[in-house]
Amino acid sequence: MTKRWWEGGCVYQIYPRSFQDSDGDGVGDLSGIARRLDHLVDLGVDAVWLSPVYPSPMADFGYDVADYRDIDPMFGTLADFDALIAAVHQRGLKLLMDFVPNHSSDRHPWFVESRSSRASPKRDWYIWRDPAPGGGPPNNWTSDFGGSAWEYDGPSDQYYLHAFLKEQPDLNWRNPDVRAAMLDAMRFWLDRGVDGFRIDVLWHIVKAAGLPDNPLNPDYHPTMGEKFKVLQLHSTDQPETHEIIREMRRIADSYDGGDERVLIGEIFLPLPRLMAYYGNESDGVHLPFNFQLVESDWHAEAIARFILDYEAALPAHGWPNWVTGSHDAKRMAARVGEAQARVAAMLLLTLRGTPTLYQGDEIGIGEVTIPPDQLKDPRELREPGLGLGRDPSRTPMAWDASLNGGFSEGTPWLPLHSDWQSRNVEAQLGDTGSMLHLYRRLLRLRRGHPALSIGECADVRASGDVLSYDRHHEGEHMRIILNLSGRDQPLPVDVTGFRPLLTTIADGQPVSPAGGLRADEGLLLIMDGRT
Template sequence: MPSTDFLWWRDGVIYQIYPRSFADSNGDGLGDLPGITARLDYLADLGIDAIWLSPIFPSPDVDFGYDVADYLAIDPRFGSLEDFDRFVAEAHRRGIRVILDLVLNHTSDQHPWFQESRKSRDNPYADWYLWRDPRPGGGPPNNWASVFGGKGWEYEPQRGQYYFHMFYKEQPDLNWRHPTVREALLDVFRFWLERGVDGFRLDVFNVYFKHPDFPDNPPRLGLRAFDRQQHIYDIDQPEMFPLLREIRQILDAYPERYAVGETFLSTPQKAARYCAPGLLHATFDFTFLHSPWRPERFLRAIQDWEQALGDDSWPTYVLNNHDNPRAATRYGRGEDDARLKVAATLLLTLRGTPFMYYGEEIGMRDIRVSRSEIKDPIGKRYWPFYKGRDGCRSPMQWDDSPHAGFTLGHPWLPVHPNYRHRNVEAQRRDAHSLLNYYRSLLRLRKENSALRRGLFQPLTFEPRRLLAYLRQDEHQTILVALNFSSRPVRLAMGRTLSAFRWRPLISTRDEPLMPRDGFLTLRGDEAVILEREA
């Protein structure tokens, strides 16, 4: 039963698109905005409520868009501002909201701000970045390290100073303490809000501020230089909280606008601190995403997240994104999608906002790339110990035509070889496909208020193979049971639940085995959703 107070970011499902890999309209091998616009009917039919676009701003692509050279423009490879306005209008016409990815901790070193800042110590942009003199006797100002390897400081001969970069040296960190920088970055929110954008995903937002005195971080045990520090002074500074309140005030001046933050070096408790009332609407904690295929680990992640957030904040859940191997690669067995249907049922029946990643709904697997094919600089640096993030960023598989219908040209990354049978068109025609199961789940979630807003009550407290829980509100009680093993399992219903009459809402099998003699039996790799009859 649909509720009358549906709020898109709370009750809906958000779909992340990696723009260069979704749909190419002009044959240059790179996805673009017109290509996404042409596929909006597919997304509307799928049943998602909002699109999160990974960065589409001009960028030299040292970190594939996460090194921004202009916050107020569209990279010509993706289209124009007019193409963006058309995309937003067409998405809104279909009831789909638009979320932009904002990377405000750092810019590209090609951004005009940095190009001016590096010239001298006395120009208008001189203090827009984190510049420090060398230590007495020479060398970097402190021991801070870069996430991507090596020291976090790069020497600039023109100024005779070092600048700090939490990520690549081509991504200098901005000085959020400078009032003019702060206002320029807040104006970025206003610019895109005025163009009709509905929300923002804030990349590594809790890194914006560093300690003003730049002290050394204390040591700890770890493999890499970055891991051998306690990150006390380079992230999570107290100045974040007044800034988040200011960002929230900007968003609240527009109807139903939203911000979700990627919490860097997250824990549930840390992520929860930043989405209290008056701060961000939501944050990401990736404990759930990083859980192995064990029901007790997923349950622990859910309960820790719920406990950290309390009653005043709203959870988010994600199984895939642009930085991690796909769930189909982590959890799947060959080309079998049975486990992926169980994972989809889990993601879309929890209390919180689910985030999907393009191609998740058809079970796209990571591509394999040889060393010569690697595009991701992290993979190039750490090969063969880490092969980078290219695997989860391959082109969307639309059909069985050359390059999976993604492009008429040569795709920027290889298409997975399984595209001839694993594609949207093939799964659309198959009633039992993963795609059609996702469509059914998304429809079910939208039609049943308990799945969107109801309480989460686990029924299995130390699950080994089975995870089961109730979703309850004042209108209905729904039971979700998930078998994480390939063998049958039984859920003891107990006296109270056994006394109820239940009707099936969905199963990954043709027909679920209904409760009998106090037990609900699930076959191997089966997910079942039942509703209590009135």
């Protein structure tokens, strides 16, 4: 096993507000995370990624940062964070922070100073422009949360740019002082021992010089959300972004001999443009996030094509990665149902590359209905009725059948899933056919079989509703066959010489696949003669 830890490992995303509350205020915190670390060890993951825990007014629940070098009191203190890092490392896990470089909070001292006057020494730390010649915003750019990307500031008679909420003004990365301050913030956390970063909306951080209008989207329809009125040609994915990534990579590589700290970039782009973020062997992000399984239709042919196209597009030094859920995406069990969510678990954890598992998916949390008076997500509140709200993916974790699922002794900030009394970690630990046991078995097999963790992927094919592929490493040969339908299916590939190791069917008993696949069944097989 010569791969770096993040190539053979599995990342687990924690949404800190919803993982474990330790003080009864209804919001999760760092001490709560520390209390539940053994769950992650038993699950079999290798690293923890924390969504933002910086000081924030919480207009976008932590993605509006008011101080890049501290912890919000809601989550604890720097001492609590240091204790968490120590506890994570003591258990042999890694800890990744969420870094938010595109924008700060409008309450950040930098922006307060920038907004104070056109003559402010920090005016150019953000992107300010005069109104258009006829009045109104400087260009036609749209916010990803709806409406114009420009907010008018009356006292200075200028607009500032915000790709998201008006409370999240975009930083000006063309200013060398901004760049230096943000890179120093990365060093601050690396010096404290974090093992890397997931970098938020990385492809947004540089804008085209001159800020020209974006082209109109000829396929726009109001149901898509106002973000899609224009094509983000000039407001994202600029060549200068890669210069900044090179600096970030040099910093990461300066720690621990250059092989231990990892940079994961959030980048929503088509494959050819996504691949550019790998850079050369030592100057890109290690893992530009691959969201194809989050965005795709659940069809064998489409997924096979994604796998093949992705593998073909990777640069020689590039390592793949896969994700099926996040704090921004609809949960897999809500998308495809619980039976197929079990198949999705096998897909995620047997594909070549680094998987990222989102909290709660290991117990199969599905659709969660949020009453209108309890909605919190600003995206839903700004564009209601379009199904863009992210609250259902951010609801609290259920640990047992006690009050509020063991998450909090107070009123949770969002309601739990309706079946939390039966769908919780403790209940599933006692049920060998549960989703949790399936994840634990898959992760154990992945850890114990190099073919699954670092091996090659071959013979990817789709036959009707069945997806199959092989994994190889040093004589070990495994075959994965996934039925993406609710009907029994014939086997599309030869299994002579293979024996089953694991099925996704809840009885947990793999049977001889000679008779075909059962409805909603994923099978993991190994060439006979291997253990």
